[in-house]
Amino acid sequence: MLSVRQTGFTLLEILLALVISAAIMTTLATGMYLITQDWKRTTHDLDDSLDAVLVLLQLERALNGAFPHTYIDRDENKSYIYFKGDEEQLTWVSTVSPARHAGLAAWQLSPSESKEGGIDIRVVPVFAGNPAENLEKAEPLTAFTGYTARFEYLFVDTEIKDETEWLKEWSAEKTQGLPNAVRIVLEKNNDDKKAGKDLEIIAAILAFEHSTIKRAKPL
Structure with missing residues (x-):
């Protein structure tokens, strides 16, 4: 009588196959997790860099459109131009607003x-008078987290063969004029490992020779 040979897997072989499959799946899952986390981290850093560049471009446009807005100081009964800056803070009036509204906008x-x-960025519409009070009440938008900003102001003296000088402060109340350009330097904090590279822009002020203002001279 012929015997029929039965083929198949033993229980030990099935268990061994399951263990190997589980190990392979665990290795693949771990690898995919690391790749996904690295992708998310890279994408997040790229988004932050793009956001910083876009904000810088907006600030450059706003400085390009700086306008010699004048207001009357009622206590002194004198007319002043609204533009004031030092190494840490800058305020000015521009023809450019974030929402592209008609009219002038005050930036700080x-x-x-x-x-x-x-940096805290404040922007308010400009009406008659000194915009400082409205800027103080405005809610700030914080940008460039992990950075420290430094501002410089370009003066070009055409009387001395266009000699240039970068100043640490500028007051239009005293100079009765606007600087030729503003340099914004964003330096990353040393204790912030997430911060990227230092950033810098030089924004030319197109209205520094506006017909309504005097030729600016630093003090």
Whole structure:
């Protein structure tokens, strides 16, 4: 009588195959997790860089459109141009607004009070009078977290063969004029490992020779 040979897997072989399959799946899952996390981290850093560049471009446009807005100081009964800046803070009036509204907009850049640092940006519409009060009431938008900003102001003296000088402060109330350009330097904080490279722009002010203002001279 012929015997029929039965083929198949033993229980031990099935268990061994399951263990190997589980090990392979665990290795693949771990690899995919690391790749996904690295992708998310890279994408997040790229998004932050793009956001910083876009904000810088907006600030450059706003400085390009700086306008010699004048207001009357009622206490002194004198007319002043609204533009004031030092190494840490800058305020000016521009023909450019974030929402592209018609009319002038007052801008202010100042150090953020948050622990992470950065710059507080305030923008308000400009009406008659000094925009300073409305800027103080405006809610700030914090940008460039992990950076410290530094501002410089370009003066070109055409009387001395166009000699140039970068100043640490500028007051249009005293000079009765606008600087030729503004340099914004964003330096990353040393203790912030997430911060990227230092950033810098030089924004030319197109209205520094506006017909309504005097030729600016630093003090």
